Amino acid sequence: MTAAEDMPLWAAIIVSALVVIGALLALVGAIGFLRFRTFYERLHAPAIAASWGAGAIVIASMLYFTVSGGRPVVHELLIGLFITLTTPVTAMLLGRAALHRDRAEGNAGIPSDPIPYPVLDDKAKGDSRNTAP
């Protein structure tokens, strides 16, 4: 921790606060993921860990390496950008997969009919995934 001893106090306080806030936001997301009742509610909870939990820790890491290195270090932005881009994609894929499973099993509380939009394109490609059973 030699580089940490040389840091100015304001940078240490900001980095510490951001790291603890990010960890607490991840914990809040996990508690929500544990306690919500249906899968479609649980799908929303970890997004707080991926959006601002990761964002706060990434900003803290950028600030720490910028201050301790004496030059701007922004390569942690790659992680933040990538997490921001990929989290909605995985959530949407998982939501569609769960909806497909629930429809295939005929569970209650699920909208029964597929949304009537470009079914014609899927039929033209021979993809029977979106057609009604």
Next chain:
Amino acid sequence: MSGVILYWSILSAQFILVLTMALVLYRVFRGPRAQDRVLGLDTLYVTAMLILLTFGIETGRDVYFEAALIIGLLGFVSTAALAKFIMRGEVIE
């Protein structure tokens, strides 16, 4: 002084993140259906990436950043593949 603040805050953040992983792992083991487990694995890799970033702040090295970046890349690919498997594996084609 700033070293003491950084040491204790990063240590507490690591404990909080490990507690987060324990809660998510409980959901992964208990989760009623497969999509809960896949979503739990997705949350687990994000949390592991955050723990690696805190290791990077603690030690001041760059290697942890690269490990976190690789975990982010591969975790997205694995979650997308598992979601595709859930969607197609149930269907009799």
